[in-house]
Amino acid sequence: MIKKIQSIFLCFALVVTSLVGMGQVTTVAIAADFPSKPIEVVTHAGLGGGTDTTARMLLIRTRKNLKNNAYITPKKGDSGNKAMAYVKSKPKDGHTVLAITPTHLFRMARGEAALTIDDFVGVARTTVDPIVIFVNAKSPYKTIEDLIKAGNKKPIKYGGTNVGSVDHISGLIFAREAKTKIAFVPFEGGGAIMTSLVGNQIEAAGLNLDEGKDQLDAGELRVLAVMADQRMAALPDTPTLKEKGINASFATVRGVVVLKGTPQSAIDKLEKGFLKAMKHPVYQNYLQGAGLDSSSVAGSKAWDTEIKSIYKEARAALVSLGLAK
Amino acid sequence: MIKDIKILGVIIFISLILFGYTFTFDEVPEILAQGMQPTMMPRLIFSLIIFLCFFQIYQNKSLKSENKDIIKRNAFITFGYTLFIVLIADKLGFLISVFLFTLITPILWQRKDYLKITLYSLCMTIFVFVFFTLVLQLKFPQGILEDFIIRNFY
Amino acid sequence: MDIFSNISLILDAKTLALILGSTITGVLIGALPGLSSGMAIALLLPFTIYLEPSQAIAAMAALYCGGTFGGSITAILINAPGAPPAAATAFDGFPMAQKGQAGKALGMAAVSSVVGGVISLMVLITFAPTLARIAYKFGPPEYFALAIFGLSMLASISSKSPVKNLIGGLIGLFVATIGVHLTTGISRFTFGVDELFEGISFVPVLIGLFAMSEILVQASKSELFLERIKFSAIKLPSINEFKSCGKSILRSSGIGTFIGILPAEGGTVSAMIGYNEARRWSKNKENFGKGEIEGVAAPESANNAATGGAMIPTLALGIPGSATTAVILGGFQIHGLRAGPYLFEQQPDLLYTIFYGMLLANFIFLIFGLMGAKIFSRISLIPRGYLWPSVFVFCLVGSYGLSQSMVDVYIMLISGVMGFFLRRYGFSPAPIIMGIVLGELVENSLAQSIIIFDQNIFMFFTRPICLLFFGLTFLSLFYRPIKNLIMKGKKDE
Numbered sequence: 001m002i003k004k005i006q007s008i009f010l011c012f013a014l015v016v017t018s019l020v021g022m023g024q025v026t027t028v029a030i031a032a033d034f035p036s037k038p039i040e041v042v043t044h045a046g047l048g049g050g051t052d053t054t055a056r057m058l059l060i061r062t063r064k065n066l067k068n069n070a071y072i073t074p075k076k077g078d079s080g081n082k083a084m085a086y087v088k089s090k091p092k093d094g095h096t097v098l099a100i101t102p103t104h105l106f107r108m109a110r111g112e113a114a115l116t117i118d119d120f121v122g123v124a125r126t127t128v129d130p131i132v133i134f135v136n137a138k139s140p141y142k143t144i145e146d147l148i149k150a151g152n153k154k155p156i157k158y159g160g161t162n163v164g165s166v167d168h169i170s171g172l173i174f175a176r177e178a179k180t181k182i183a184f185v186p187f188e189g190g191g192a193i194m195t196s197l198v199g200n201q202i203e204a205a206g207l208n209l210d211e212g213k214d215q216l217d218a219g220e221l222r223v224l225a226v227m228a229d230q231r232m233a234a235l236p237d238t239p240t241l242k243e244k245g246i247n248a249s250f251a252t253v254r255g256v257v258v259l260k261g262t263p264q265s266a267i268d269k270l271e272k273g274f275l276k277a278m279k280h281p282v283y284q285n286y287l288q289g290a291g292l293d294s295s296s297v298a299g300s301k302a303w304d305t306e307i308k309s310i311y312k313e314a315r316a317a318l319v320s321l322g323l324a325k
Numbered sequence: 326m327i328k329d330i331k332i333l334g335v336i337i338f339i340s341l342i343l344f345g346y347t348f349t350f351d352e353v354p355e356i357l358a359q360g361m362q363p364t365m366m367p368r369l370i371f372s373l374i375i376f377l378c379f380f381q382i383y384q385n386k387s388l389k390s391e392n393k394d395i396i397k398r399n400a401f402i403t404f405g406y407t408l409f410i411v412l413i414a415d416k417l418g419f420l421i422s423v424f425l426f427t428l429i430t431p432i433l434w435q436r437k438d439y440l441k442i443t444l445y446s447l448c449m450t451i452f453v454f455v456f457f458t459l460v461l462q463l464k465f466p467q468g469i470l471e472d473f474i475i476r477n478f479y
Numbered sequence: 480m481d482i483f484s485n486i487s488l489i490l491d492a493k494t495l496a497l498i499l500g501s502t503i504t505g506v507l508i509g510a511l512p513g514l515s516s517g518m519a520i521a522l523l524l525p526f527t528i529y530l531e532p533s534q535a536i537a538a539m540a541a542l543y544c545g546g547t548f549g550g551s552i553t554a555i556l557i558n559a560p561g562a563p564p565a566a567a568t569a570f571d572g573f574p575m576a577q578k579g580q581a582g583k584a585l586g587m588a589a590v591s592s593v594v595g596g597v598i599s600l601m602v603l604i605t606f607a608p609t610l611a612r613i614a615y616k617f618g619p620p621e622y623f624a625l626a627i628f629g630l631s632m633l634a635s636i637s638s639k640s641p642v643k644n645l646i647g648g649l650i651g652l653f654v655a656t657i658g659v660h661l662t663t664g665i666s667r668f669t670f671g672v673d674e675l676f677e678g679i680s681f682v683p684v685l686i687g688l689f690a691m692s693e694i695l696v697q698a699s700k701s702e703l704f705l706e707r708i709k710f711s712a713i714k715l716p717s718i719n720e721f722k723s724c725g726k727s728i729l730r731s732s733g734i735g736t737f738i739g740i741l742p743a744e745g746g747t748v749s750a751m752i753g754y755n756e757a758r759r760w761s762k763n764k765e766n767f768g769k770g771e772i773e774g775v776a777a778p779e780s781a782n783n784a785a786t787g788g789a790m791i792p793t794l795a796l797g798i799p800g801s802a803t804t805a806v807i808l809g810g811f812q813i814h815g816l817r818a819g820p821y822l823f824e825q826q827p828d829l830l831y832t833i834f835y836g837m838l839l840a841n842f843i844f845l846i847f848g849l850m851g852a853k854i855f856s857r858i859s860l861i862p863r864g865y866l867w868p869s870v871f872v873f874c875l876v877g878s879y880g881l882s883q884s885m886v887d888v889y890i891m892l893i894s895g896v897m898g899f900f901l902r903r904y905g906f907s908p909a910p911i912i913m914g915i916v917l918g919e920l921v922e923n924s925l926a927q928s929i930i931i932f933d934q935n936i937f938m939f940f941t942r943p944i945c946l947l948f949f950g951l952t953f954l955s956l957f958y959r960p961i962k963n964l965i966m967k968g969k970k971d972e
Contacts, residue, residue: 037475037476038476053521053809053812053813056524056525057525059525060525071464073464074882075883075884076674076677076882076884077673077674077675077676077677077884078673078674078676079659079677081676082673085673157930157931162659162661163663184930185927185930186662186927187927188923189805191742191805192742195614195617195618195742195796195798196618198615199615199617201619201620202931213817213819214797214817214818214819214820214821215796217819217820218820285815286813286815288815289811289813289814289815289817290812329904331904332901336646336650343653343668347667350665351666353663353665361662361929362663363662363663363665366656367656370649370652370653371653373645373649374646374649377646378646380642381640381642381643384642393903396699397698397699397700399698400695400696400698400699402698403698404695404698404896407871407892408892410875411875411889411892414875419875419876419879423872423875423876426871426872427868427869427872430864430871431868434698434863434864434867434868435864436864436865445865449869449872453872457876457880461514461519461880463522463876463880464883465876465879466885
C-alpha cells in the first residue's frame with residue numbers, strides 16, 4: 001500500500017519537474033521575438049463592466065491579428081492603483097498591457113498612484129464617450145445658461161458616479177469655469193443617476209450619452225451641452241461647452257498603454273494588432289451599440305498626446321480645487 | 326461565569342478598538358463634506374453594539390454558562406492545515422495546493438483507504454483545472470506551474 | 480392576446496438547444512459557491528457575437544434563470560449558498576438535509592422556484608412598461624425608507640435571541656462600512672490593504688460564514704455521527720406539503736417581483752424578506768431555522784421571482800435591475816441592440832423571444848431539478864472525509880474567482896472562523912447577511928437624501944412612499960405589542 005502511494009508521488013513529482021523545465025526552456029528559445037507569449041491585458045474593474053467588456057471585445061480579433069493568445073487579468077482595488085502597481089512590477093517587454101481610464105489619470109494627478117505620467121506610453125485608444133449634461137425634460141432649464149443662472153442662486157443638485165471619477169471632477173470644473181455652484185450627489189452607477197433624474201430627485205447630471213439615450217428618445221430627459229471640443233455626431237444640435245466659452249472638455253476615454261522602455265518594435269506590433277481589431281465589424285458593432293462611432297479609435301501617437309494633455313489639465317484643475325497638492 | 330460573557334466581552338473589546346480607530350480617518354475636504362461625516366455611521370454602529378452587549382450581559386446575569394461540547398482537536402488541525410494551504414496557494418499555485426489539500430485532509434479526518442484518497446485527490450485536481458481554467462478561462466495563481474500553464478493553455 | 484401566437488419564435492432546434500444548454504449551464508454554475516450567473520454571462524459575452532442577437536439574449540436570460548435556481552442546490556446540500564440570493568435557502572434547507580430530507584428540500588426548492596419565476600414572468604409580459612415606472616418613483620429617500628424597513632426585521636429574522644440577532648445585524652452593518660465612503664471618498668477600516676478600498680466583497684464573506692464555518696463544525700464532529708437514515712434522503716415532498724406552503728410561495732412571489740423591479744435591490748433582499756414574512760405568518764414559527772420546509776419554499780420563490788422582476792426595468796427602461804441584468808444589458812450593446820421603451824414598441828419579437836426563453840428555462844430547471852433531486856440528494860450521503868475537503872476546494876476557487884484576488888480568499892477564511900465562533904455562541908448568520916446587504920444602501924441613500932433635502936431630514940415625511948415604508952416598519956416592530964394590548968383591552972371589558 002505504502003509503496004503504491006510512494007510511486008504515485010514519485011510520478012507526480014517527475015511530471016511537475018519536467019513541466020516546469022519545459023516552460024523555462026521555451027522562454028530562452030524565443031525571447032527575442034515579440035510576441036513570444038500570450039498578451040496580458042490588466043483591467044481595474046470587475047467582470048461585465050464597461051472597461052472589462054471593451055477589453056474583451058478588443059481581444060476577440062487581436063488574438064487573430066497577432067496570431068497569439070491574449071487574456072484579461074482583473075486587478076481590482078484602490079481605484080485602479082492596484083492594477084497600476086501590478087503592471088509596474090512586470091517586465092517592459094510589451095506582453096503586459098494596462099487598460100486605463102481618466103480615473104487612473106486623476107489618481108496620478110493627485111499624486112497617489114503607483115505610476116506617474118512619465119512611466120508609460122499610449123498604444124491605442126479604444127473608446128471616447130464625452131460627458132453630456134442632462135436635465136429632466138419637465139425642468140425649467142432650456143439651455144445651459146438657464147442652468148448656470150439657477151446655480152448662482154442656489155447650488156444645482158448635480159448627480160454623478162463616485163467621488164474622484166471623471167463625472168465628479170468634470171462637474172466641479174464645469175461649475176468653476178462657468179462660475180456657478182453645484183452640490184454634487186454621488187451615486188453608485190449610471191442607472192441610479194438616470195432614474196433619479198427622471199424621478200426629479202436631482203436637477204442635472206453628467207452622464208455618457210448611452211446611459212440616458214433611451215430616456216432622451218422617450219422625451220423624459222433633455223440634453224443641454226456636451227463636454228467636448230466638437231459636437232457629437234449623435235447630437236448635432238447640442239452645443240459644446242467650448243462653444244459657450246466654458247473650458248471644460250471631459251470624456252470617459254478608454255485606451256491601452258504599456259510601460260515606457262518597451263521596445264518600439266513591440267509597441268508598433270501591438271498598435272497594428274489593436275487597430276486592425278478595432279476596424280473589424282465585431283468591434284465596430286459594439287461601438288455602435290454603445291452609441292459611439294469609429295472616431296473613438298486612435299493610434300499610439302494621438303492617444304499618447306491626449307493622455308498627457310488630460311493629465312495636465314486635470315492636474316491644474318485638481319490643485320485649484322484643493323484636491324491635489 | 327455569566328452565560329456568553331466571554332464572546333460578548335470580545336465583541337465589546339473589538340468594538341472599542343475600532344471606535345478609537347475612527348479618529349484616525351483622513352480629514353474631509355470642505356468641498357466634499359455635505360452634511361454627513363464618514364465617521365458618523367461607524368460610530369453609531371459601535372455605540373449600539375456596545376450598548377446591546379451590556380444589555381445582554383445584564384439580561385443574562387442570573388444565567389450560568391452551560392457546558393458546550395469541546396472543540397475537537399481535529400477542528401484545530403483542519404483549520405491549521407487550511408490556513409497553511411491558503412498561505413502557500415499563492416506561491417505554489419492553486420493546482421498543487423488543491424492536490425495537497427484533498428490528499429491530506431481525508432487522512433486527517435480518519436479515512437484509511439489510501440488508494441481511494443489518491444484517486445479522489447487526482448480527480449479533484451484535474452476537475453478544477455479542466456473546468457475552471459480550461460472551460461471558464463479563469464486565471465489562478467499557478468505558482469511554479471504558472472509559466473507552463475500560460476504557455477500551453479491560454 | 481398575441482402572447483401565444485409568438486411561441487413559434489423559439490421553436491427551432493438551434494434556439495431550443497441553446498436555451499436548454501444555457502439553463503443547465505446556469506444551474507451548474509449557479510450551484511458552485513462563488514461563481515454566479517452574472518460572472519458566467521460576462522465571461523461568455525464575447526463568444527455570443529457568433530449567434531443571432533435574439534438567440535444570444537434569450538440564452539443569457541435562460542442562464543440567469545438557471546443560475547438563480549442553481550444556488551439553492553448547494554445551499555441545501557452543503558450549507559454553501561451557490562449565489563447570495565440562495566443564502567436564505569440555507570437557513571432551513573441545510574438542517575433538512577442534515578435530518579436526511581435533502582430530497583424534500585430540493586424538490587420544494589425546484590417547485591417554488593418555478594412558481595415564483597413564472598408569476599414574475601407573467602407580470603413582466605403584461606405590465607412591464609407600466610410597472611417599470613415604479614423605478615422612477617424610487618429616489619434615495621425611498622430607498623432609505625425601504626432599507627429601514629429591511630433593518631426592522633433584524634431582530635426577528637431568526638429564532639435565536641433578538642438581542643443577539645441585533646448585534647449580529649450591526650456587525651453586518653459594520654462590515655458594509657469597510658472601504659471607501661461614497662460621498663467623501665475617504666477610505667475606512669482598510670488598514671492599508673488596497674483590495675479593501677472598494678469594500679469587502681460580499682461573496683467571500685458569504686462563503687466563509689456558511690460553507691467554511693460548516694467545514695470547521697464538521698471537523699469537530701466524530702466520524703461515527705454520519706450513519707444517516709439513508710433511504711429517506713432521496714424522497715420528494717408530498718402533495719400535502721406543497722399545499723401547506725402555497726400561501727408562502729404566493730406571498731414570496733409577490734414580494735420578489737416587486738423588490739426585483741427596484742434597481743438597487745435584488746434577489747438577496749427579496750429572499751430575506753420572503754423568509755422573514757413566511758416565518759412571521761407561519762404556525763410553526765419555532766421550527767424555522769431547524770429544518771422547516773416553508774423556510775425553503777419562501778426564499779426560493781422570492782429570489783426566482785426577483786429574476787423576472789429585475790428583467791422588468793432592464794427591458795422596459797434599460798436600467799439594470801440587478802448585477803446580472805447589468806451584464807445582460809452589456810450583451811444588448813455587443814449586438815448593437817437597445818433595451819428600453821423602444822424594445823416594447825419596435826421589437827416585440829425580441830421581447831417575446833426573451834420571455835419564452837425565460838419561461839422555457841423555468842420548466843427546464845423544474846424537470847432538471849426534480850429529476851436531479853434524487854441524484855443530488857445523494858451528495859448528502861457522501862462520506863464526510865471526501866465531501867468537506869471538496870467543499871473547501873470550491874470555497875477556495877469560488878472566493879478567488881470573482882475578483883481574482885488572494886485577499887478575498889483571506890476574507891473567506893477569516894469570515895469562516897468568525898462564523899464558527901459566532902454560531903457556537905448562538906448568533907445566527909441570517910441577520911449578519913441582512914446587515915451586510917442593507918448596510919451600504921442605508922448609509923449611501925441617507926447621505927444622498929441629506930444632500931437632496933438641503934440637510935433637512937424632516938423632508939422625509941413629505942414623501943408618500945417613505946411614509947408608507949415607515950408605517951410598515953412601525954407595524955412590523957409593534958404589531959405584536961399592539962395586538963396584545965387590544966386583546967387585553969377586550970378581555971377587560
